Amino acid sequence: MNFWEKVTGSDLTRDWKAFEARAAALPEDYRPAWEQIKIHLLPQGDFTGRNLTPILDSVLGLLEETAAEGQGVHEVLGDDIPGFCTALAGGEGARTYRDRWREQLNRNVARKLSRLGG
Amino acid sequence: MDDLTEMLKGTLEGCVLEIIGREETYGYAITRQLNELGFADVVEGTVYTILLRLERNKLVQVEKRPSGVGPPRKFYALNDAGREELAKFWAKWQYVSSRIDTLKEGRG
Numbered sequence: 001m002n003f004w005e006k007v008t009g010s011d012l013t014r015d016w017k018a019f020e021a022r023a024a025a026l027p028e029d030y031r032p033a034w035e036q037i038k039i040h041l042l043p044q045g046d047f048t049g050r051n052l053t054p055i056l057d058s059v060l061g062l063l064e065e066t067a068a069e070g071q072g073v074h075e076v077l078g079d080d081i082p083g084f085c086t087a088l089a090g091g092e093g094a095r096t097y098r099d100r101w102r103e104q105l106n107r108n109v110a111r112k113l114s115r116l117g118g
Numbered sequence: 119m120d121d122l123t124e125m126l127k128g129t130l131e132g133c134v135l136e137i138i139g140r141e142e143t144y145g146y147a148i149t150r151q152l153n154e155l156g157f158a159d160v161v162e163g164t165v166y167t168i169l170l171r172l173e174r175n176k177l178v179q180v181e182k183r184p185s186g187v188g189p190p191r192k193f194y195a196l197n198d199a200g201r202e203e204l205a206k207f208w209a210k211w212q213y214v215s216s217r218i219d220t221l222k223e224g225r226g
Contacts (some may be wrong), residue, residue: 040220062145062166068188069146071162078161087167 015053027069033073034063036081039092044089055088119123123159132207134168135196138178139204142195146167169194177203 005011023034037059045052066076077084130152137148149162169192172178177200185191186204197205 077163
C-alpha cells in the first residue's frame with residue numbers, strides 16, 4: 001500500500017473487486033451466504049475496513065475449497081453465520097468498533113460506580 | 119444427539135488438536151472425522167475457525183499443497199507448543215470429567 005492508495009483507498013476498491021469476482025464464481029447456493037458473511041463482518045472492521053481484507057480473502061479460500069469438494073454451503077457454514085463471523089474476526093488484535101463500544105461501556109460503568117461510592 | 123454445540127464449545131479445540139496430533143491433515147478430513155465420531159452438527163466452518171485460532175496461537179505448522187480438484191489445501195501438523203497444549207487439554211479434561219462423574223454418582 002503506497003501513499004496514494006492509503007489516501008484514496010484505491011487498493012481497497014481493487015481488493016473488493018477481486019473478491020466479488022471470486023465470489024461470483026462460487027456455486028449458486030454460496031452466494032447468499034457470502035452476502036451474509038459480508039454483512040456480519042463489516043461491523044468488525046476498523047475505520048477503513050482494511051483489517052477485513054485478509055479475513056475475507058481466507059474465507060473465500062475456504063468457500064472455494066469446499067465448493068471444489070462438492071459440499072453444499074449448509075454443510076460448510078451451518079446455521080450460525082453471525083457466530084462464524086464473530087469467531088473469524090475475534091482475537092485478530094484489530095481495534096474494532098465492538099472493542100471501542102465495550103471499552104466505553106466499561107469506562108462509563110466504572111465512573112458511575114465511583115460516583116455512587118462517593 | 120442434537121444440540122451438543124454449547125457443551126462442545128470448549129472441548130472441540132482439544133479434539134481438533136488430538137486429530138491433528140495423530141497425523142498431518144486438513145480441514146475437510148477433520149470435519150468428517152468429527153462427524154463420524156458422532157458430532158453430527160459440527161460443520162466445516164466451525165473447524166475452520168478453530169484451525170485459524172490454532173494458527174494464530176502458533177500451535178500448528180501449516181503447509182499449502184496442491185489438491186486434485188480446486189485450490190491448494192492447507193495441511194496442519196502440531197509443533198512442540200501444540201503438543202504441549204494437547205497434553206494440557208487432556209489433563210484438564212481428566213480433571214473435569216472425574217469431577218462431573220463424582221457429582222453424578224452422588225459422592226460429591
